[in-house]
Amino acid sequence: MKVETVNGKNVGAGITLGSNGETSDMILYADRFSLFNRNNATAVPVMVAEGNELYIDTARIKNSSLTSTKIADGSITNAKIGNEIRSNDFVDGSRGWRIAKDGSSQFNNVIVRGAVYATDGWFQVRYMRTTSRATSGHLRSTSLSTARARCRRLHGQWFELARFPAAEFRPGINIRGGLLQTDSITIDGGAKLRAGMSYAPGADGGLNPGYLSYAMLLRGTGATSGGGSMELALSLCMKQVEQHAC
Known part of the structure; x- marks a missing residue:
């Protein structure tokens, strides 16, 4: 134990070793704990005690288990x-x-800025403005035909292009595509004349009547096919705008 007086104040430092027969103690009586650096012949303080707290300036712990810890500011490479x-x-x-x-x-x-991928969930919002493509593709069907019935009524087939769950907004749906019907007239000698009817996409994305052309041959013999198959190609996209909670 060493005691010195500085400015009228006693400052002590020392090491105490003791044992009570069951446990042994080594007590350091000091404010700072330093290690002597042989390279520059100076003492480097590695620990400082203030009250009941111990401060370490720089430390590397290879492996540790901490029950409870508080970190004021830290940088962790991997954890x-x-x-x-x-x-x-x-x-x-x-x-x-x-x-x-x-x-x-x-x-x-x-x-969140950027893409979000989710499979389920719900949003409770007052206002949302976005544009999303629900589904797109093409359908080709030969079931829309008047060849068998020879009537004005088409016996078609339903296709599910998209299904939208109930939501608190009003979606707008844009359908773009074309509708084409072809027919043919067979005359003697094997020659054929074809008639076509087409609906082309309009400027607003709807289906507007395009052109209608036909050919007719007045003969006593010959046959027509009675009606050609109808091909339908559609591309569906949903644009959600001005969405307010209902």
Whole structure:
């Protein structure tokens, strides 16, 4: 033990060793703990004690297990969380954030920029403005035919292009495509004349009548096919605009 007086104040330092027969103690009586650096012949303080707290300037821990810790500011290159990580003000369902090891998470306020991929969920919003393509593709069917019935009524087939779940907004649907019917007239000698009817996409994306052409041959013999098959090609996209909660 060494005691010196500086400015009228006693300052002591020393090492005490003791044992009570069951446990042994080594007690350091000092404010700082330093190691002597042989390269520059100076003492380097590695630990400083203030009250009941111990401060280490720089440390590397190869492997550790911490029951409870507080980090004021830190930089972590890689980390593995065994259970969860959360904000210190987290309240389930109302405040803060939490990320669990199974991937589940809670965030009180989130700003997302970029793509979001989700398979399920719901949004409770007052206003949302976005554009999304629900589905697109082409349908080709020969079932729309008047060849058998020879009537004005078409016995068609229903196709489900898209299905939209109930939501608190008014979607707008744009249908673009074309409708084409071909027919032929067979005359003596094997020659054929074809008649066509087409509906082309209009400027607003709807189906507007395009052209109607026909050929007719007045003969006593010959036959017509009675009506050609009808081909339908559609591309469907949904544009969500001015979406207000209902």
